[in-house]
Amino acid sequence: MPHLGYKRNSLMPWLGLALLLGLLSIGMVAMLDQQRERLQEDAYDQARDDLSLISSYVHEALQNGNYQVIDSLVQEWGTKQRDVDEISLSTTNGLLLGYYQSPTSPVETYRISRQIPYSYKGMATLELVKDVDWIAGRLARLRIQLFSAVVVIGAVLWVIIWLAVYRHSEAVALRERTRELDQANTRLSEELAQRQQAQAALRDSETRLRSILDTAAEGIITIDEQGRVQSINRAAEEIFGYSPDEVIGNNVRMFMPSPDREAHDEYISNYLRTGVGKIIGHGREVTGLRKDGSSVPLDLSISEVRLGNERIFTGVVRDITRRKQAEEQLRRSEEQLRLTFENAPVGIATVSPDGSLLNVNPAFCDIMGYSEDEAQHMSVTDFTHPDDKELTLKLYQQIWEGEVGMQEYEKRCIRQDGLVIDVCVHIGAIRHTDGAPLLFVVEFEDITERKRVTRELQRMRSYLQNIVNSMPSILVGVDPESRITEWNIGAEKATGVLATDAIGRGFAEVLPEYRSQMANLQAAMTQRQPVRADRLITETKGQPRYADVVVYPLATNGSLGAVIRIDDITDRVRLEEMMVQTEKMMSVGGLAAGMAHEINNPLSGVLQSCQNIQRRLSPELAANRRAAESLGLDMSELQNYLRERGIPEFVEGIQEAATRASGIVADMLAFSRRSDAPMRPARVDEMLDRVVRLATSDYDLKKKYDFRKIAIVKDYDAQLEEVNCDRMEIEQVFLNLIKNAAQAMFKAGTPQPQITLRTRLDANQARIEVQDNGPGMDDETQRRIFEPFYTTKGVDEGTGLGLSVSYFIITEQHKGSIAVFSSTGEGSCFVVRLPLDGENRHDPGDSQYTDRG
Amino acid sequence: MTRETPSILIVDDEPFIVLGLKTFLEDEGMLVTGAGSGEEALDRVRAGGRFDVCILDQRLPGINGDVTLRALHGLCPDLRFIIHTGDVGYAIPNDFHTMGIGPVFLFKKPLLDMQPMARAVRTLVLHQEVQ
Numbered sequence: 001m002p003h004l005g006y007k008r009n010s011l012m013p014w015l016g017l018a019l020l021l022g023l024l025s026i027g028m029v030a031m032l033d034q035q036r037e038r039l040q041e042d043a044y045d046q047a048r049d050d051l052s053l054i055s056s057y058v059h060e061a062l063q064n065g066n067y068q069v070i071d072s073l074v075q076e077w078g079t080k081q082r083d084v085d086e087i088s089l090s091t092t093n094g095l096l097l098g099y100y101q102s103p104t105s106p107v108e109t110y111r112i113s114r115q116i117p118y119s120y121k122g123m124a125t126l127e128l129v130k131d132v133d134w135i136a137g138r139l140a141r142l143r144i145q146l147f148s149a150v151v152v153i154g155a156v157l158w159v160i161i162w163l164a165v166y167r168h169s170e171a172v173a174l175r176e177r178t179r180e181l182d183q184a185n186t187r188l189s190e191e192l193a194q195r196q197q198a199q200a201a202l203r204d205s206e207t208r209l210r211s212i213l214d215t216a217a218e219g220i221i222t223i224d225e226q227g228r229v230q231s232i233n234r235a236a237e238e239i240f241g242y243s244p245d246e247v248i249g250n251n252v253r254m255f256m257p258s259p260d261r262e263a264h265d266e267y268i269s270n271y272l273r274t275g276v277g278k279i280i281g282h283g284r285e286v287t288g289l290r291k292d293g294s295s296v297p298l299d300l301s302i303s304e305v306r307l308g309n310e311r312i313f314t315g316v317v318r319d320i321t322r323r324k325q326a327e328e329q330l331r332r333s334e335e336q337l338r339l340t341f342e343n344a345p346v347g348i349a350t351v352s353p354d355g356s357l358l359n360v361n362p363a364f365c366d367i368m369g370y371s372e373d374e375a376q377h378m379s380v381t382d383f384t385h386p387d388d389k390e391l392t393l394k395l396y397q398q399i400w401e402g403e404v405g406m407q408e409y410e411k412r413c414i415r416q417d418g419l420v421i422d423v424c425v426h427i428g429a430i431r432h433t434d435g436a437p438l439l440f441v442v443e444f445e446d447i448t449e450r451k452r453v454t455r456e457l458q459r460m461r462s463y464l465q466n467i468v469n470s471m472p473s474i475l476v477g478v479d480p481e482s483r484i485t486e487w488n489i490g491a492e493k494a495t496g497v498l499a500t501d502a503i504g505r506g507f508a509e510v511l512p513e514y515r516s517q518m519a520n521l522q523a524a525m526t527q528r529q530p531v532r533a534d535r536l537i538t539e540t541k542g543q544p545r546y547a548d549v550v551v552y553p554l555a556t557n558g559s560l561g562a563v564i565r566i567d568d569i570t571d572r573v574r575l576e577e578m579m580v581q582t583e584k585m586m587s588v589g590g591l592a593a594g595m596a597h598e599i600n601n602p603l604s605g606v607l608q609s610c611q612n613i614q615r616r617l618s619p620e621l622a623a624n625r626r627a628a629e630s631l632g633l634d635m636s637e638l639q640n641y642l643r644e645r646g647i648p649e650f651v652e653g654i655q656e657a658a659t660r661a662s663g664i665v666a667d668m669l670a671f672s673r674r675s676d677a678p679m680r681p682a683r684v685d686e687m688l689d690r691v692v693r694l695a696t697s698d699y700d701l702k703k704k705y706d707f708r709k710i711a712i713v714k715d716y717d718a719q720l721e722e723v724n725c726d727r728m729e730i731e732q733v734f735l736n737l738i739k740n741a742a743q744a745m746f747k748a749g750t751p752q753p754q755i756t757l758r759t760r761l762d763a764n765q766a767r768i769e770v771q772d773n774g775p776g777m778d779d780e781t782q783r784r785i786f787e788p789f790y791t792t793k794g795v796d797e798g799t800g801l802g803l804s805v806s807y808f809i810i811t812e813q814h815k816g817s818i819a820v821f822s823s824t825g826e827g828s829c830f831v832v833r834l835p836l837d838g839e840n841r842h843d844p845g846d847s848q849y850t851d852r853g
Numbered sequence: 854m855t856r857e858t859p860s861i862l863i864v865d866d867e868p869f870i871v872l873g874l875k876t877f878l879e880d881e882g883m884l885v886t887g888a889g890s891g892e893e894a895l896d897r898v899r900a901g902g903r904f905d906v907c908i909l910d911q912r913l914p915g916i917n918g919d920v921t922l923r924a925l926h927g928l929c930p931d932l933r934f935i936i937h938t939g940d941v942g943y944a945i946p947n948d949f950h951t952m953g954i955g956p957v958f959l960f961k962k963p964l965l966d967m968q969p970m971a972r973a974v975r976t977l978v979l980h981q982e983v984q
Contacts, residue, residue: 604867612873
């Protein structure tokens with residue numbers, strides 16, 4: 001190896017040397033060129049000097065024109081000179097004045113010429129040819145010198161380089177060798193140390209082995225190829241109950257029960273032949289035979305050891321009786337647990353902290369519709385209804401963190417088939433002994449059906465309750481002892497007694513006004529038939545009220561009871577009364593229309609006659625006086641007679657009676673009249689003011705009362721302006737009301753009579769109130785006040801039709817309403833409501849000349 | 854027929870009413886003629902009877918008041934009318950104006966006082982004179 005490196009290194013100096021010499025040669029050539037140029041320049045300078053010298057040498061002769069001398073001067077000068085090959089001096093016209101030629105014939109020459117003055121006649125040409133062969137000679141010498149120098153330098157350099165390279169390689173090889181030697185040395189000493197250690201360990205292990213064998217918990221037995229026991233340790237003696245003396249040298253089959261005992265020799269020979277063993281190298285559980293004949297479960301492993309040509313087998317046995325028992329116990333308890341888990345009627349799942357399912361039982365699979373495999377890839381939230389996910393996660397979190405213990409809650413899950421089911425969940429965490437949570441145990445119970453039934457029951461119950469409560473009737477359920485068991489909202493509203501207060505108390509106690517129904521209650525329950533009581537009159541706050549009462553017997557679950565339905569029909573009865581009244585009024589109207597004309601004619605006759613009688617008895621009429629005079633009758637005597645006999649009173653009486661009859665007919669006609677006047681907007685306040693003025697000047701009123709003594713209070717709503725109405729009719733109504741108020745107050749002698757006229761804009765209605773502080777009226781009067789011919793006034797004060805007509809005008813003609821609010825001694829208030837935009841009636845035409853008289 | 858004594862025709866099927874009005878108006882210094890039906894009234898006018906005002910009932914045997922009125926107006930355009938009826942639903946028909954019938958007063962039976970009617974008669978007579 002070092003050899004190779006050495007050879008490679010030896011090339012380097014040669015290459016270096018060649019390079020160096022090359023460079024030197026190039027330098028040398030350059031130097032020679034430079035030298036030549038310098039020598040040539042020297043030759044040129046020398047030639048010019050020579051030319052100057054010769055020209056000055058021949059100058060005088062030329063000036064003097066001494067031609068013979070000139071040629072000799074040239075030759076003379078030429079021979080004295082070295083290196084001059086030829087000199088010629090000639091005139092411009094070709095006359096050769098002097099000439100010199102050297103005997104040598106040089107290879108290289110240098111020619112130079114100059115014009116010099118010649119006598120007076122002109123110029124002469126002096127030409128000089130120099131011999132420059134010496135330059136070549138100098139250069140050749142120089143070349144030889146340089147080459148020699150290069151050769152010498154090259155040789156010296158080669159030697160130096162060679163020496164340097166050689167010495168370096170040698171040193172490297174030496175160092176390498178030294179290191180190899182060191183390494184070999186170290187290895188040798190290590191090997192030595194190891195061998196010493198191994199020998200020590202061997203010695204040590206032999207002694208240790210013996211003691212280990214004897215103290216080993218496992219029994220160790222060695223046998224030879226024939227199955228004879230070679231050694232047995234203490235643990236094995238104890239397992240089998242033999243002492244070593246009884247065992248060593250005997251066949252090992254003594255430790256075996258049948259059939260192994262008989263087959264063992266065969267096992268060994270098989271193994272020796274085929275090399276395949278049942279136990280060797282594997283270890284297995286076998287049954288051993290003790291000295292006392294009992295068997296013992298053993299864990300046996302056998303290994304084979306070769307000692308030269310001989311083979312021995314080492315058996316290690318362990319008594320596994322206790323382990324077997326524990327295993328059996330464990331197996332049984334596990335089996336029990338497994339059976340419990342698998343046959344549990346509720347779904348059970350173990351859940352890891354991250355919510356993924358670990359194990360689920362078949363019941364869980366049944367409930368959720370997932371197979372066990374599917375479930376094991378799922379998380380708790382996967383089958384939880386989206387709305388319940390948050391709750392679920394929160395609960396898991398709380399349990400995990402130990403905030404709460406085992407929890408029971410209900411949630412909805414989504415089955416594999418998409419069905420939403422309700423489940424009841426029990427959840428708890430299994431913890432380490434230190435309290436750290438390990439996993440969740442979650443129990444699922446499908447309560448969908450239970451929930452559905454409960455919901456259905458609740459729905460049905462609330463449905464029935466709704467029915468019961470939405471009935472306007474009072475519905476009371478009672479038990480056979482007439483104690484209240486059911487009390488609907490209708491009953492609460494009607495009585496003001498809450499269901500919670502009523503239930504459990506006696507029927508007659510809570511509803512004393514229906515005490516009379518106790519007999520019916522009993523009758524219904526015993527006869528099992530409904531019992532009715534129609535238009536039962538009771539009294540509430542002094543007001544008569546009407547009710548239909550039906551008692552329905554109930555027989556549920558064998559026990560008797562009843563439901564009492566009470567319908568307050570007061571309003572209906574009132575309505576019926578009202579309808580009867582209206583009908584009465586309508587029939588009066590129909591009758592009146594037919595009668596009016598027939599009655600009015602005779603009344604006309606009566607009234608006109610009265611007026612004529614009065615006039616014709618009067619002395620003021622000229623015709624009367626003339627007639628009396630022609631008969632010789634004294635008018636004043638006649639007057640006295642008439643007064644004496646009360647004739648004017650009779651006539652007045654007839655007149656008044658006829659007038660009243662006429663009024664009755666006119667009022668009655670109001671019922672039959674379909675007013676023909678069109679509805680027009682009229683200001684309510686103006687109508688009231690006009691009526692007040694009218695009342696103030698009303699002759700009938702003035703006759704008996706002084707209307708001006710009544711204080712009129714006007715409380716008008718500025719927002720209420722016009723209503724669409726028949727002004728005449730409405731004014732008639734207002735007048736009626738005001739007159740009635742005035743009459744009532746005067747009759748009762750009310751100390752400071754006052755009528756308040758109040759208007760209000762009420763939604764889409766005008767509300768007009770006429771309130772007095774008079775005697776008021778009792779309920780009976782209030783009920784009948786609008787009835788035709790019902791009057792509290794004397795025969796001479798009114799027809800009893802005024803308010804009936806008002807009622808007709810307001811309700812029939814104007815689709816409004818009129819009502820009275822009053823109580824005895826506290827004045828009365830009539831309230832009229834009129835729709836603001838009363839329907840426009842058909843305009844039958846111009847009636848500007850109509851005088852309603 | 855002089856202007857001082859207005860001439861009045863009363864048409865009514867109730868003689869007692871005719872008598873009562875006749876008596877009153879005569880006492881007022883008027884000349885009064887009575888007729889029991891529309892036909893009778895027309896006969897009187899056709900027979901040359903000249904009247905300033907006719908007091909006309911509506912419900913009459915034979916032709917009714919309105920028909921009588923139109924017929925009388927046709928015979929005697931200057932005649933003025935007062936309608937005196939017990940029919941509460943009665944209204945003066947529109948055509949009375951378009952026919953050029955002068956002002957018509959409407960009085961409803963029974964009259965509690967005959968004085969207003971007497972004034973109405975005078976007003977109509979005055980109106981006629983002005984024309």
